[in-house]
Amino acid sequence: MEAFNRLEAVALPFAQANVDTDQIVPARYLQKPRADDFGQYLFRDLRFAQTGEAKPQFLLNQPVFSQARIVVAGRNFGCGSSREHAVWALYDYGFRAVIAPSFGDIFRTNALKNGFLPIVLPEEAVSEMIADLLARPGARIAIELEAQTVKAPDASLHRFDIAPFAKHCLLRGLDEIDFTLSQAEKISAFERDYNGAAP
Numbered sequence: 439m440e441a442f443n444r445l446e447a448v449a450l451p452f453a454q455a456n457v458d459t460d461q462i463v464p465a466r467y468l469q470k471p472r473a474d475d476f477g478q479y480l481f482r483d484l485r486f487a488q489t490g491e492a493k494p495q496f497l498l499n500q501p502v503f504s505q506a507r508i509v510v511a512g513r514n515f516g517c518g519s520s521r522e523h524a525v526w527a528l529y530d531y532g533f534r535a536v537i538a539p540s541f542g543d544i545f546r547t548n549a550l551k552n553g554f555l556p557i558v559l560p561e562e563a564v565s566e567m568i569a570d571l572l573a574r575p576g577a578r579i580a581i582e583l584e585a586q587t588v589k590a591p592d593a594s595l596h597r598f599d600i601a602p603f604a605k606h607c608l609l610r611g612l613d614e615i616d617f618t619l620s621q622a623e624k625i626s627a628f629e630r631d632y633n634g635a636a637p
Contacts, residue, residue: 439612440611441608441609442583443582443583443584444583445534445535445555445580445583447505447506447508447578448505448506448507449506449507449509449510449537449591450497450508450509451510451567451568451572452515453511453568455513455514456512456513456514457511457516459517459518459519459542459545461484462480462481462524463479463523463524465521468521472526475530476523476530477529477530478530480528481527485498500575506533507535508534508537508579509528509536510536510567510568510579511536511538511564512539512564512568513538514541514542515536515540515542515556516536516542516545516549516556518542522552524545525554526552529553529554534553534555535554536555536556536557537559537579537588538558538559539558539560539561540558541558550601550604553608553611563590566590566592567579567590567591570592571591574591578591579591583600583608583609586598586599586600586605
């Protein structure tokens with residue numbers, strides 16, 4: 439898993455509320471193996487017509503957003519079914535963080551477990567960012583995970599909360615298995631002490 443520390447990048451405004459996981463990655467792609475590039479399925483039915491042609495009105499299809507790595511979204515982003523594939527699609531496309539007033543609970547958990555940072559900020563702040571990004575396509579946002587701050591396009595600074603364990607793992611690029619393996623010596627020492635005290 440790629441470590442996350444600082445990210446400054448073009449941000450994609452996605453003002454719609456209640457963007458569910460079926461919009462992020464349609465159900466027909468769920469049988470695909472993880473080895474696939476799920477980025478090609480991201481927002482598939484929103485990005486492309488049934489003929490396969492890209493919809494030019496969809497912001498992600500516009501050249502100015504081709505290097506976007508941060509999504510700024512409406513409330514309840516990632517609601518709906520529990521598919522982990524939604525996070526895979528965002529990550530594989532190149533996104534590393536999403537900022538929203540709220541998230542679907544399971545999406546938020548899946549994101550943190552896959553090296554993808556979901557940031558909760560007040561709805562007013564998010565709305566202002568979206569308006570600014572729509573007014574100035576290609577504007578950038580800077581995220582500092584260590585400091586837990588977001589610098590908006592207008593240079594305003596916003597602090598966000600994150601669980602200490604999730605922050606530790608993201609900063610070091612560890613998933614839960616990696617973290618457990620990193621504690622192997624402590625686990626072995628505990629087992630020795632425990633077996634010595636209660637064989």
